[in-house]
Amino acid sequence: NAGVTQTPKFRVLKTGQSMTLLCAQDMNHEYMYWYRQDPGMGLRLIHYSVGEGTTAKGEVPDGYNVSRLKKQNFLLGLESAAPSQTSVYFCASRNYEQYFGPGTRLTVT
Amino acid sequence: RKEVEQDPGPFNVPEGATVAFNCTYSNSASQSFFWYRQDCRKEPKLLMSVYSSGNEDGRFTAQLNRASQYISLLIRDSKLSDSATYLCVVKVGNQFYFGTGTSLTVIP
Numbered sequence: 675n676a677g678v679t680q681t682p683k684f685r686v687l688k689t690g691q692s693m694t695l696l697c698a699q700d701m702n703h704e705y706m707y708w709y710r711q712d713p714g715m716g717l718r719l720i721h722y723s724v725g726e727g728t729t730a731k732g733e734v735p736d737g738y739n740v741s742r743l744k745k746q747n748f749l750l751g752l753e754s755a756a757p758s759q760t761s762v763y764f765c766a767s768r769n770y771e772q773y774f775g776p777g778t779r780l781t782v783t
Numbered sequence: 784r785k786e787v788e789q790d791p792g793p794f795n796v797p798e799g800a801t802v803a804f805n806c807t808y809s810n811s812a813s814q815s816f817f818w819y820r821q822d823c824r825k826e827p828k829l830l831m832s833v834y835s836s837g838n839e840d841g842r843f844t845a846q847l848n849r850a851s852q853y854i855s856l857l858i859r860d861s862k863l864s865d866s867a868t869y870l871c872v873v874k875v876g877n878q879f880y881f882g883t884g885t886s887l888t889v890i891p
Contacts, residue, residue: 709881716787716881718881764827772817772872
């Protein structure tokens with residue numbers, strides 16, 4: 675039982691490049707979330723999903739897209755990366771309490 | 784106004800001390816409340832949920848005051864391993880709002 679996993683763990687992008695972050699959970703949770711964490715800001719919600727095939731915007735959705743084609747996977751896409759998207763990205767899933775993945779450290783130069 | 788506010792600290796306490804963290808939230812529609820712990824460069828991990836009647840888990844006690852929109856966490860008999868950042872989390876609808884965290888260092 676791996677819980678919540680995220681790939682990749684680290685990534686460096688150049689401005690304008692695109693990438694997809696993958697989150698996978700094996701706990702059969704309905705709800706999944708993508709957050710970013712920046713120094714002094716706490717975790718902020720980017721997008722979330724309440725079930726397979728659904729997505730919704732969170733607090734800071736601009737510049738990101740998401741998809742939930744399978745219940746166990748939640749993908750976060752950056753179409754054209756910007757330096758302001760340099761951050762640590764955490765995925766979480768839940769029925770009641772949230773369980774987090776180990777994070778992806780993304781640097782955009 | 785931020786949804787959740789915490790004193791960032793840092794709190795530096797000796798082993799064995801009792802330390803309390805406070806948190807306030809702004810949305811009266813908040814439904815559920817949690818304390819998470821985050822170690823440096825790691826993911827947040829659930830410490831405990833916070834119930835209206837207050838609840839205890841070993842050395843940790845959480846309290847909720849809905850009238851004042853206030854949550855607290857008390858750690859008794861602090862251990863070196865308690866050193867971490869403690870995050871106050873509030874659920875509104877399907878969304879969770881995090882405080883910026885309170886840093887605790889327990890000193891030998």
